Amino acid sequence: MTSLVVTSLSKNFGAVRAVDNVSFSIAGGEFLALIGPNGAGKSTCFNMINGQLAPDGGTVLFDGRGIAGLPPREICRRGIARTFQVAATFGSMTVAENVQMALIAHTREIYRWWRRAASYHRPRALDLLRQVGMQDAADRPCSELAYGDVKRVELAIALASDPQLLLMDEPTAGMAPGERNDLIRLVKALVIERGVSVLFTEHSMDVVFAFADRIVVMARGRIIADGDAKSVRGDPLVQQAYFGSGRTFERAGGVS
Numbered sequence: 001m002t003s004l005v006v007t008s009l010s011k012n013f014g015a016v017r018a019v020d021n022v023s024f025s026i027a028g029g030e031f032l033a034l035i036g037p038n039g040a041g042k043s044t045c046f047n048m049i050n051g052q053l054a055p056d057g058g059t060v061l062f063d064g065r066g067i068a069g070l071p072p073r074e075i076c077r078r079g080i081a082r083t084f085q086v087a088a089t090f091g092s093m094t095v096a097e098n099v100q101m102a103l104i105a106h107t108r109e110i111y112r113w114w115r116r117a118a119s120y121h122r123p124r125a126l127d128l129l130r131q132v133g134m135q136d137a138a139d140r141p142c143s144e145l146a147y148g149d150v151k152r153v154e155l156a157i158a159l160a161s162d163p164q165l166l167l168m169d170e171p172t173a174g175m176a177p178g179e180r181n182d183l184i185r186l187v188k189a190l191v192i193e194r195g196v197s198v199l200f201t202e203h204s205m206d207v208v209f210a211f212a213d214r215i216v217v218m219a220r221g222r223i224i225a226d227g228d229a230k231s232v233r234g235d236p237l238v239q240q241a242y243f244g245s246g247r248t249f250e251r252a253g254g255v256s
C-alpha cells in the first residue's frame with residue numbers, strides 16, 4: 001500500500017529553487033531516508049509535506065487524498081506526525097506531562113476541572129514512554145534529561161497522535177555515533193511493530209545505509225537518486241554531490 005505520493009513538488013525562496021520538481025513516494029510501513037548535502041532542500045520538503053509551508057507547485061497525496069497547502073493541524077489529524085530538529089519539549093514540565101499534553105492536544109479533549117491534570121492520560125503516556133524506554137524518567141523534569149533522552153521523549157510525543165507516517169528531520173543531530181544508532185534502531189523497531197511509515201533525514205551515512213529500506217538523494221533542490229543502499233552508495237551522481245570527484249563513501253568513512 002502506498003501511503004504518500006509527492007509529485008512535481010516545488011518551492012522557491014526568491015531566486016533560490018529550494019525544491020525543484022521533486023517526485024517520490026513512500027509505501028506503507030517503509031523506512032525511507034531523504035539525504036543530501038546541506039541546502040539540498042530536505043527540510044523544505046518536510047515543511048511542505050507537514051503543512052508548515054505551502055508549495056508553489058505540485059501535489060502531495062496521502063492515502064489518495066490531496067494534502068498540499070492544508071494547515072499543519074489538519075495534516076496531523078489525517079495521520080502525519082513530525083519530530084522537530086530542535087528539542088521541542090517543555091523543560092519545566094515532567095516527561096510524563098509532556099506526553100500527556102500531546103495526548104490531550106490529539107484527542108482535543110476539553111479539560112474537566114474535576115479531573116486532576118496530573119492524572120489525565122497518564123496510563124497511555126506511561127505506555128508510550130515504556131515503548132521508547134523512558135518510563136523510569138516519567139516524573140523527572142524534561143530540563144534534567146540528557147540530550148539523547150529528550151529525543152526519545154520527542155519520539156513518544158510524536159507517537160501520541162497515533163500517526164501512519166512519521167517525519168523526522170535530523171532526529172539524531174548533535175548525538176554521538178552510538179546514540180544515533182540506538183535512536184534509529186528504536187524508531188525502526190517501533191515502526192515495524194506499528195506498521196508506521198517513516199521519512200527521515202540523517203547525516204551519518206553509516207546509519208542511513210544500515211537502517212533505511214530505501215534512500216532518496218537530493219542535491220540543489222532536485223532528486224538525483226532513489227533506490228536501496230547498494231545502488232545509492234555506488235551512484236556516481238551521489239558521490240559527486242557529496243564529495244566532488246575522487247572520493248567515495250567507503251573511503252570517506254561517512255560524512256556529517
Ligand code: ADP
Binds near residue numbers: 038040041043
Ligand atoms: P536542507 O534541509 O537540505 O539542508 P533546506 O530545505 O533547509 O535544505 O534549504 C534549501 C535551500 O533553501 C537553501 O538554499 C536554503 O538557504 C533555502 N531556504 C530554506 N528556507 C528558507 C527560507 N525560509 N527563506 C529563504 N531561503 C530558504
Ligand code: MG
Binds near residue numbers: 042044
Ligand atoms: Mg535541513
